[in-house]
Amino acid sequence: MPRIDVSMPLFVGMPSFPGDPSFTSAPVDRIDRGQAYNLSLLGFGSHAGTHVDPPVHFDPRGVGIDRVDLERLNGPCQVIGVPDDRLEVGAAELGRIPPGTERVLFRTRNSARWARTLDFFEDYVALSAAAAQGLLDRGVRLVGIDALSVERDPTGRFPVHHRLLGGGALILEGLLLAEAPPGAYDLACLPLRLRDGDGGPARVTLTPR
Secondary structure: OOOEEOOOOOOOOOOOOOOOOOOEEEEEEOHHHOOOOOEEEEEOOOOOOOEEEOHHHOOOOOOOHHHOOHHHHOEEEEEEEOOOOOOEEOHHHHHHOOOOOOEEEEEOHHHHHHHHOOOOOOOOOEEOHHHHHHHHHOOOOEEEEOOOOOOOOOOOOOHHHHHHHHOOOEEEEOOOOOOOOOEEEEEEEEEOOOOOOOOEEEEEEEEEO
């Protein structure tokens, strides 16, 4: 079956989380300038677009993106639909997760907004701390969401990140799931192999099972 590309394109003017570096691209060599090939200089943050959060993102003693277990990022997963009236992914949504599921991606109303325009919006749907703990209790070891952050925390304490990463789960953020209805898929996710990287931009695809 055809793969569904659920990763965010990288381009000048793309959305970025507030405070993160903006994506830049500058030509170095160009065929139309008489040079032999096209080559560009790129600049972007380690959490640009669709990306994986490894443990070192919030724990200086944690492993970097180059040392995460790729088996955790690839394999069977469930896309869980969250009703459009939900402002937060809470414990109620966890009941839709089949027993034994290790990889969960949440498809919220964020995806429909991204499908209309790739502009950052502050009122994105994110996970509650209770949902994060509930996922760990169910044995989930990869949590993905269609927002540039898995949480929306005005305190700056980031309890969801700390709970998930500290509990042994990896986080996949910045997914575009409008073309991926809820259901069972095979997930393919390969983040850039940045040595000791605190984040890994990734190309991510889903294949219906």
